[in-house]
Amino acid sequence: MFGFKEGTTLVSHTSQKGKLVLLLSTMHHDDAIDHTTKEKNKPEITTYYNKTKGAVDVVDEMKGTYSVSRKTNHWPLVIFFSILNISGINA
Structure with a gap:
């Protein structure tokens, strides 16, 4: 589920382990879904966070x-x- 307000995007996503993931982004402004990952229908915001969280x-x-x-x-x-x-x- 996505929420948008004044240049901010909030995404709610349930991971494979059944845990709820909430991310707030000022960089992403759309509801793009990344279909290239193992986990289908994963929001692009989540994929980007996982790549850069090191x-x-x-x-x-x-x-x-x-x-x-x-x-x-x-x-x-x-x-x-x-x-x-x-x-x-x-x-």
């Missing part, structure tokens, strides 16, 4: 390994620690 996985792994985060109930500190973690990885 960097996200690496950053998430590094954030877990080299984290400066502390347990806190104050949301500004959570954001601050997240910014510090990403800054450390980018440095």
